[in-house]
């Protein structure tokens with residue numbers, strides 16, 4: 189029986205992923221409905237922010253009583269609140285389903301759908317492929333539970349983890365293919381964040397699209413007003429005037445909270461070792477995209493991708509979990525989650 193649940197839950201994930209890039213700040217959700225004979229009679233997914241939830245999409249396609257006594261699969265607990273749409277649990281109850289199978293509970297505090305379903309006499313199974321479901325909606329979970337954007341930090345290093353020589357020379361460590369991929373990746377994030385050091389050293393333009401923004405961390409307002417980064421798109425500059433300080437530096441968590449208030453769900457950090465190290469130390473990085481070029485600087489005065497304090501023990505390392513590796517031109521891209 190469990191295998192059947194997993195089979196239909198995987199189908200929900202596949203449907204849910206069709207909403208990728210279109211549903212934030214809402215979750216990606218897919219739904220599959222079986223009739224009482226175990227036949228799939230409807231499918232649906234959340235297509236776009238503000239539109240019908242997956243369950244509603246699937247159930248509204250059905251004729252009266254078509255799903256009576258059947259099973260509804262959905263990767264997130266059905267909602268019980270009035271948001272942009274009425275509660276999905278009411279529709280599930282109206283359609284007289286016998287059982288609802290979910291992967292994970294909804295971390296949204298407004299939602300307590302399971303209780304309402306149980307009260308209506310509907311059997312509930314939860315936790316089917318829960319880890320996969322949490323991974324799928326990791327951005328939504330981070331946003332709603334911590335009121336902070338999901339942070340992905342990008343770094344491009346030699347095989348010995350260096351991003352530049354001691355003189356600051358860094359052009360180029362990774363290949364054209366990798367750099368082109370980074371430009372393409374930027375579009376997937378609401379905000380591209382960098383430091384005053386990077387703006388001063390590299391003068392990048394970091395072109396963004398209409399809906400996106402850039403953020404420059406410039407405590408002492410050292411960047412030039414005519415720096416390329418300010419010439420296009422919306423830019424939020426965090427300075428000591430608008431951001432609290434922590435140990436004499438801009439408090440990174442406050443910056444992230446402010447960005448979230450401005451509607452930012454995802455942040456792509458592209459900066460040098462100093463800021464990258466600070467983000468890491470504060471445990472504010474959710475994921476790292478590391479491009480590694482097949483080059484070795486072989487010089488311990490070279491700049492590291494993550495600056496930090498002296499650590500005595502390997503047990504003090506930050507631990508990550510790799511979830512994707514890819515060869516990009518001559519380089520290797522490693523995507524990992526910070527544990």
Ligand code: AOF
Pocket residue numbers: 214215216217218233234238239240241242243264265266267270271272273294296299
């Ligand atoms: C979705 N799509 O398929 C499901 C959601 O503001 P609303 O009314 O769209 O409600 C959004 C909340 O509904 C969302 O945060 C999540 O807790 C719940 N479930 N949301 O956008 C869906 N099932």
Ligand code: ZN
Pocket residue numbers: 241242243266267268274275276277
């Ligand atoms: Zn709903």
